[in-house]
Amino acid sequence: MVTPIVMPKFGQMTEESTIVEWLKKEGEKVAKGETLFAVETDKSVMEVESFKDGTLLKIVVGVGISVPVQSVVGYLGEIGEAIPETPVPERRAPVGAAPVPTAAALSPRGGTPDTIVAAPPAPAVFRVSPRAEALARECVVDPHPIQGSGPEGRVVERDVKAYLDEKDYWSLRVSPAAKALAAKEGLDLLAVRAASGSKRIEVADIERAVAEKPAPMTKMRQVIAQRLTQSVVTAPQFYVTVEADMTNALAHRTRLDGGGARYTITDFIAQASILALKEFPTVNSATDGRNIRWSSRVHLGIVVNLDQGLVVPVVRDADQMTMAELSESSKTLIERARAGGLAPDEMSGSTFTISNMGMLDVENFTAIINPGESAILAVSSTIMKPVVRGDEIVARPMLKMTLSSDHRLIDGAAAARFINSIKAKLEDNGLWNTLTSS
């Protein structure tokens, strides 16, 4: 029996997904539980397993096409079985994101190569005569921007000729191999420039143009772009920075290390933040501009940097955990995030986020609030610095933290008190003794 394979729904918010790789070919045997294809959702890449034995009869949705969840992406069955007719879904832009421009629409024409100029609004249907098209192809020029003078705006040969004259095409000198390569890569010779000092377009120039051709960002980057832009556009953000003396926390951590309990700096900061969030409920809230939604629990987001972008795993109910549990839980989540194995629900629902760049040797930085929250803590490197203690100048390990706050909810004084509460906790030796005694 032929069974349709559908695009699963990963998590509450997922409306569309894109297949990034088919691990089986058409006509290949598939066992139950084997991976059929990999899907990029708006949060991560997931693998989809076959739910029964059979043969992959047909792939309906190829790689790179975004389709709504529950769409049929292929058929499973036995060899020789007939497949029902299905319309192949058209490429659609990701929901909510700006449409991803295609390379053709972006090829800079007339402008300098580093400015990206959108193509002029083209007529709904592009009409071109075979002769005109052949001439454009022969000249390796994109005919789409040409104004047609034929019936219904059809581009005819004389239009292409006039266009080539107008663009001074005939003064271009192009090496034969460069022209062949440009044709193969679908480039427009008018958009390629010779290297400075040369009037002749050579293979190296085409290779440069190919390398510089705009390409769609990965789904992950598109999501990052969309969410961070949304945050900056909707939330008026301001920043408060403090510097904590880490002498006690570091010494305590070293002592615990000796006893076999391993904590990271992030664990200390996370614990201090959770305690502070209980004291300042406004910071553990969010607003849409009209309503305020307080969260009784702290769901702590921790930014993890990957090669291809960022993910924010969420430690749920972090305020209910002991420090040992918090440490263990965040460690597991971070490891899974690095391995690309987080489920969508493990990456959503945070109420406050920490971004730690301490390992990247930074003095100070600000982070952008995760949409749906009202503040984010940016943690910088611990640096030995001269500080005044009493009347003496002494060297101390100092850590700068900057809180970004949504001013719609949090005023300056509240932000200052909140971040100073974190600082005070970090410097409080007695607190750590209590929290980490087993």
Place this chain on the structure above:
Amino acid sequence: MEHFDVVVIGAGPGGYPAAIRAAQLGASVAIVEREHVGGTCLNFGCIPTKALIASADAFARIRDAKSYGVSVSRAAVDYAAMIDRKDKVVTQLRNGVKQLLTANGVKQFTGTAAFKDRNTIAIDGETLIGAKKVIIATGSTSAKPDFLPEHERIVESRSFLSLDWLPASMIVLGGGVVGCEIASMAATLGVKVVIAELLADILTPLDSDLRAEVRGHMERTLGVRVLTGRPLANISADGDGVRGAFGDEALRADLLLNAIDRRPVTDGLSLDNAGLKANERGFIDTDEYCRTKAATIFAVGDVTGKTQLAHFATAQGMTAAEHAVGQKPRRHPTLVPNVIFTSPEVATVGLSEAGAAAENRVVKMGKFRFSGLGKALAAGETTGFVKWIADAASDQLLGAAAVGPHATELIAAAATAIRAELTARELGETIHAHPTFCEAWMEAAHALHGECIHAAPRRR
């Protein structure tokens, strides 16, 4: 102290063109040479070997004249006369270069140059001259490895070329370009030649099909013995001859030619006075504009440790000279043809098959053998082939090689086509005159697309 805009150290094929170019561009130029103008190439390398190879070829043609329907009673080799002719050629060229330098107003100094500081050069420790810019073109020289004893029967190429007698037998140590050229020439003149090469094959930078063609011809037609893959051990020499052991085999010959390696000439330059230092292999590091680490000092040719070829040194010399007189800097060209005057000749330019494999580049090849060419048959020269290497996707010609008659001349056409970024299709569509050896390029370009007229189609 006399002052110059540009001082060139070394008057070889890197130095003298640099001096002339700088003078053409209006600079006051001096050139310092410790031996003869023309350098190794003109005096002890390219030119004298080619003069002797021409004599050997003339002998071979006359000896084999019968196959062309010409009867000759007896051809004999007068090696001393050949050497005499070679010396005349060298002298004539050397004088020509001197006159060119003089005509361009280049002041010539004889002696060893050394840096006093970045802008002062001492000649033989006496005369001081000032230089705004310096171009180092001191070249390279034969290197004698420690395991070779000092003896008059053990010579390197330079002293070999000044002998006025030929040995009856000869061991050539090192199957590189110099070794194989001299081995071919000597064997043609009747010397029993053994090549001893440490590596697995001779002429190893070449693609294997080219090597096989040259080696096969040298072994079968010239009677050269080629021994590879082992060191020549226990080398000794006395009045009786030279001995060595190649594995279990004991070798004996009248003469041993050391053709192993060359080393850069930087001794006596006092580079440290100019704030420069040779690298661990003795070469002076330069960038693609021929700049050294010192702002006013350039270096070109063998001393830079890049491609050690006279014509590449000349190209670098032009770049350095233009840069030194303040023209807009340009990178030196990198498409360098390589020509080897063995019998048969070999020439390559651009990408090789091995190079394509190393770069994981997908390429197509087109080969055409001279035996399929009317002109080659008519001329009685049918050994070898030409081949193109083109990008599989764009059809761009990336590399070419020729082995066989006139290969060293034929390669120029290929270099021009590659430099102009022609495609194989266009080269094939270019009309080549019939009957000529050059037609082989056109045929090979067709072969690349499986559309050769004068070769049977490959079985599918």
